[in-house]
Amino acid sequence: MLKIFTTQLSGYFKRIEEKEEFNIEDAARLLSQAIVGDGNVYVYGAREMKSVMFEALESEEPLQGAKPLLTMENLDNVTPADRVLLVSRFSDDQESIIIAKKLAEKSIPLVGMSALRASEDETLDQVVDVHIDTKLTKPLIPDEEGNRYGFPAVMTSLYAYYAVSLTMKEIISEYE
Numbered sequence: 001m002l003k004i005f006t007t008q009l010s011g012y013f014k015r016i017e018e019k020e021e022f023n024i025e026d027a028a029r030l031l032s033q034a035i036v037g038d039g040n041v042y043v044y045g046a047r048e049m050k051s052v053m054f055e056a057l058e059s060e061e062p063l064q065g066a067k068p069l070l071t072m073e074n075l076d077n078v079t080p081a082d083r084v085l086l087v088s089r090f091s092d093d094q095e096s097i098i099i100a101k102k103l104a105e106k107s108i109p110l111v112g113m114s115a116l117r118a119s120e121d122e123t124l125d126q127v128v129d130v131h132i133d134t135k136l137t138k139p140l141i142p143d144e145e146g147n148r149y150g151f152p153a154v155m156t157s158l159y160a161y162y163a164v165s166l167t168m169k170e171i172i173s174e175y176e
Contacts, residue, residue, distance in 0.1 A: 031083045043067070085161075110128040134160050
């Protein structure tokens, strides 16, 4: 089981690296603007994606200029000099879409990170300036009854976050 999980997860990392390369670069450039300017990078994580927010804020290598975006009341603190990273499991997460719309109304540049999922309703990738598809829409491991389990959405999101964060470090170092 672990071998299947590892192989499948590695495949998702590779797909993110290959298919989201330009979006990762665009996201890093957009977020870096706040750091080299007078702004902050606010990070919002829906449900389990708070782990990405905590990684940006509390890890051994926190994201420079990062601040938490925890509630709707925090939205008033965000200014056009700031940038926002919104992370959700799926692109149809309604809470993330509502937050993105409110920030877009204030002309706040936004980066979204979620797995694209077909929806007749508006999705996060349609509201943000740059979107990174984390690709994972179903569990990785099949069982003998045809069910699937092992849904490492946090891991694929953290991989995408690190791709952006490392690219940001390169961009910011050019300004120092």
